Amino acid sequence: MTPATDRKQETRERVLRAAGAALRQHGPDGIGIADIMRQAGLTHGGFYAHFKSKDDLVAQTLAHVFGRMTARAARLEQGLAPAAALAAQIDRYLSPAHRDNPANGCPLTTLANDIARQSDGARREFDAGMRALVARISGRLPGGPDDALARALLTEMAGAVMLSRAVASPALSDSILAGARVSVRARAGLPHLPPESTHAR
């Protein structure tokens, strides 16, 4: 029965991948089951073979997205010393590229106030995802692990990306991001930005 199970898992993965992008881009109320299933190459009726309800999909998608984020973060850090790894994460997080691509962005920045209105299941996944991010930051701080500082840095980072996306003026948006980059690096005890990174896309 393993090959059949594998095939089902693959389908599930495809649905979760489509849901991950749609959820972050349009929010829990902005996505439709039929749309997501279509993006996964299926019809909407098959949805309930994989998920109990739309609520369930949201929670599972959140877990899936955090998992993929962790894998991607590990890839970015390969071969870097802890401080350099942390600097790389911070710069990527606070980049215009992250701001401009919410469908692929950190759930903390795309979904924080949606999740506050969501079911317990989704909120627990959000909670776990945030703890993992805090642990990653904390363990790479030049001054040694410090969960409280890591939480404060992640708070400023997530807040900056959210606000930079909401605001209408590109100039204000850029200055929110650039300001946070300087501020978070300094608070983390990292060296100032090298000048060329300031203009990095």
Add this chain to the structure above:
Amino acid sequence: MTPATDRKQETRERVLRAAGAALRQHGPDGIGIADIMRQAGLTHGGFYAHFKSKDDLVAQTLAHVFGRMTARAARLEQGLAPAAALAAQIDRYLSPAHRDNPANGCPLTTLANDIARQSDGARREFDAGMRALVARISGRLPGGPDDALARALLTEMAGAVMLSRAVASPALSDSILAGARVSVRARAGLPHLPPESTHAR
């Protein structure tokens, strides 16, 4: 024609007040025109005598909410020196009371990632509201006006309230808020929290 106009304005105000609470609690996709009109004591058909569309309502409500927030902030600061006024604003912003009452809370914390997906009109109002908050903070900093610092502080404050609402664990939620209180006060150049405020409800 003035008395009739006044009456219309009063009705409009009532609708905006109902919309202000519903919008912040449930988000733009979570509110219904019929519900809001009912809360304002009217039927849904009359809606279009006041607003062009639901999009228009969202933008106008945002402006209305920011306006009321400004009035409330001015009331809180009455008779306080700039630094004390700033401290009071920060403490209130980062209080469990603010976290637990989103219907009455700052739009930056209740709507940031919803607004990122909204029409230009709403985003412009959000932009203006944020600039006003930055100016208020900047003008009360003990070290003198500093817009960049004010933006960074507001970013951390808004981020903290949002994350504290999204997370499932009360302990994590409290530590996000408490950590931000310490961190924002220190960054603003304000004295540490008096011990009794730490336990304030």
Add this chain to the structure above:
DNA sequence: TGTACATCAGTGAACGCGCGTTCACTGATGTAC
């Protein structure tokens, strides 16, 4: 002061639409003998 008329905020029925969910089905795959 009194009457006829115009205005327009608000009513309530109706609309078309997209949503989440259900369900009888089909057909490819895996198992038993």
Add this chain to the structure above:
DNA sequence: TGTACATCAGTGAACGCGCGTTCACTGATGTAC
């Protein structure tokens, strides 16, 4: 190896529902004479 059967992922029609918006209307208010 070949045949009969069971499983179940996925299909597609159907459902009830709530939404945003429209529209013909009504009746209180304000204006003109």
